[in-house]
Amino acid sequence: MSNPTKSQILVVEDETHLAEGLKLNLTLKGYDVMIAEDGISALEKWKEWQPDLIVLDIMLPGIDGLSVLRNIRLEDERIPILILSARGDPDDRVKGFSYGVDDYLAKPFNLNEFLLRIERLLTRGAWSQRGADSKGNSISSLPRIYQFGDNRIDFKTLKADGPSGEISLTEQEARLLRLFIANRGRPLSRRKLLEIGWGYARGTTTRTVDNFIVRLRKYFESNPKKPVYFKSLRSVGYVFNHDPE
Amino acid sequence: MSQSKWFLHPILIFISSIAAVALSLTLYIYWYVEVRTGLKSVLERANLDSDQVLTSHTWMVILVLSILVGIILMGIFIIFVYNQKTLQLYRLQRNFINNFTHELKTPVTSLKLYLETFRTYELPREDQLKYIGYMVQDADRLTHNINRILDLAKIESKTYEGKFVREDLVQELERFYEKYRRLFDGCEIHIHNPSGRSFLYRISPALFEILLMNLFTNAIKYNESEVPCLDITFKTKGRGLYIRFEDNGIGLPQSEFRKIFKKFYQIGRSEDMSAKGTGLGLHLVESIARIHKGKMTAESKGSGKGSVFSLILPLKKLRPEGKEESDE
Numbered sequence: 001m002s003n004p005t006k007s008q009i010l011v012v013e014d015e016t017h018l019a020e021g022l023k024l025n026l027t028l029k030g031y032d033v034m035i036a037e038d039g040i041s042a043l044e045k046w047k048e049w050q051p052d053l054i055v056l057d058i059m060l061p062g063i064d065g066l067s068v069l070r071n072i073r074l075e076d077e078r079i080p081i082l083i084l085s086a087r088g089d090p091d092d093r094v095k096g097f098s099y100g101v102d103d104y105l106a107k108p109f110n111l112n113e114f115l116l117r118i119e120r121l122l123t124r125g126a127w128s129q130r131g132a133d134s135k136g137n138s139i140s141s142l143p144r145i146y147q148f149g150d151n152r153i154d155f156k157t158l159k160a161d162g163p164s165g166e167i168s169l170t171e172q173e174a175r176l177l178r179l180f181i182a183n184r185g186r187p188l189s190r191r192k193l194l195e196i197g198w199g200y201a202r203g204t205t206t207r208t209v210d211n212f213i214v215r216l217r218k219y220f221e222s223n224p225k226k227p228v229y230f231k232s233l234r235s236v237g238y239v240f241n242h243d244p245e
Numbered sequence: 246m247s248q249s250k251w252f253l254h255p256i257l258i259f260i261s262s263i264a265a266v267a268l269s270l271t272l273y274i275y276w277y278v279e280v281r282t283g284l285k286s287v288l289e290r291a292n293l294d295s296d297q298v299l300t301s302h303t304w305m306v307i308l309v310l311s312i313l314v315g316i317i318l319m320g321i322f323i324i325f326v327y328n329q330k331t332l333q334l335y336r337l338q339r340n341f342i343n344n345f346t347h348e349l350k351t352p353v354t355s356l357k358l359y360l361e362t363f364r365t366y367e368l369p370r371e372d373q374l375k376y377i378g379y380m381v382q383d384a385d386r387l388t389h390n391i392n393r394i395l396d397l398a399k400i401e402s403k404t405y406e407g408k409f410v411r412e413d414l415v416q417e418l419e420r421f422y423e424k425y426r427r428l429f430d431g432c433e434i435h436i437h438n439p440s441g442r443s444f445l446y447r448i449s450p451a452l453f454e455i456l457l458m459n460l461f462t463n464a465i466k467y468n469e470s471e472v473p474c475l476d477i478t479f480k481t482k483g484r485g486l487y488i489r490f491e492d493n494g495i496g497l498p499q500s501e502f503r504k505i506f507k508k509f510y511q512i513g514r515s516e517d518m519s520a521k522g523t524g525l526g527l528h529l530v531e532s533i534a535r536i537h538k539g540k541m542t543a544e545s546k547g548s549g550k551g552s553v554f555s556l557i558l559p560l561k562k563l564r565p566e567g568k569e570e571s572d573e
């Protein structure tokens with residue numbers, strides 16, 4: 001295992017020259033660096049290695065960077081993520097920030113600026129880490145308990161109350177619920193649900209999504225045949241309809 | 246994608262204008278017949294000779310009207326098709342700008358990164374050499390991208406006045422491979438000419454090189470096999486010479502066989518940028534083939550099973566050896 005005092009940085013970049021150059025500079029600054037070359041391995045390394053910071057490219061083979069970001073944000077709101085992208089238009093930046101990135105740098109960038117931003121993000125990350133009493137508590141910005149209609153979900157104990165009584169949720173079901181709640185009222189395509197909710201790339205059958213929706217409807221809809229919350233959108237995907245106000 | 250109002254959708258406008266024209270045609274004819282019969286009865290009542298007043302022929306009028314309406318319909322249709330093509334090109338171009346920006350920015354970013362690193366740190370000579378090697382490759386990549394754009398501009402402006410000379414295509418191909426061998430290190434490239442004869446053809450060597458370079462790099466770039474292979478075979482079939490470029494790359498689905506030669510076209514999704522490259526390479530190849538009076542085809546047994554690109558040149562343009570002619 002690596003030295004615990006060293007900050008660990010995961011660099012997600014598919015261009016080898018760039019990835020190596022970033023690794024070189026970050027290593028020279030005394031960080032522990034790992035490279036992921038595509039979205040899927042980025043998610044794997046994030047789970048296994050638990051880095052302190054992620055440098056993320058957007059144009060990636062397999063799952064793109066923004067989906068990686070959303071996937072991570074479902075579980076971990078606190079880890080600092082910096083996007084390093086060739087696309088620097090305000091629209092692209094806004095998109096990144098709306099999905100919960102902490103900082104955004106357009107390529108080509110200034111090396112010093114990049115290193116200083118990294119340092120700052122790590123410092124802030126350390127503060128918020130100390131603020132949270134334990135790692136398990138810092139999972140997500142979503143409330144621990146979420147209520148809609150007669151349903152009540154407790155994300156800590158993974159228990160839920162619905163029309164059919166108390167239910168024990170699996171990890172994956174809870175993940176999908178979080179994804180839906182974070183995107184209330186916004187349509188989500190089956191492909192996006194797979195990419196963000198499961199971390200699968202293209203080619204995986206989208207039936208998986210449909211099966212999960214059937215289950216969620218059975219849990220939380222009083223009439224699963226006529227869903228109120230988990231609605232299908234023809235030729236698009238699904239939308240979670242619930243206005244807390 | 247901008248959400249324009251539904252009633253401004255081109256297909257809807259197209260259909261409604263066709264309906265309007267068709268309806269007006271029927272109304273013209275209907276009214277014409279109506280008025281004519283009305284007039285006839287008036288004439289009959291006035292006891293005039295109807296043949297004297299109504300000399301025009303009903304069928305003639307209907308025929309002329311139909312032809313005119315037909316022309317209008319054809320005009321609308323052509324405008325519609327052109328409009329659709331422009332829209333499509335606009336979409337592709339925007340896609341192209343996104344991708345090309347990426348293609349240009351990546352090597353620049355890498356170059357800048359290493360230069361700034363060198364300014365800050367004193368690296369061991371060995372490392373320096375390695376990173377300088379990267380920088381040279383990045384500069385090459387940048388040059389390659391810029392050249393492709395310039396090539397396209399040259400070919401498109403039709404001012405291309407390259408010299409056309411008669412060359413043996415087999416020799417030309419071998420010469421090309423010798424010249425750029427270092428670019429294709431670690432790849433197996435074979436040239437087969439089973440007939441053993443030479444194929445003399447009028448080509449522009451500069452353009453032909455661009456064509457070969459694009460086909461070679463594609464075969465290797467879109468390849469996930471351990472050892473990328475490219476087999477080039479000369480074959481005559483019917484009235485054409487087929488030069489087949491067969492690789493063991495990622496292949497392509499049948500639906501893309503024709504589309505890939507379109508300008509700016511790329512396989513992949515543009516919305517999340519999984520497509521890479523400029524979308525120009527094969528378009529250039531096809532344009533060059535056309536300049537040489539030939540054409541390109543693509544085929545593949547499916548994803549992951551390699552693909553075959555064929556350059557087809559008309560045989561009558563090939564001159565048998567020793568038979569010198571001074572035409573063209």
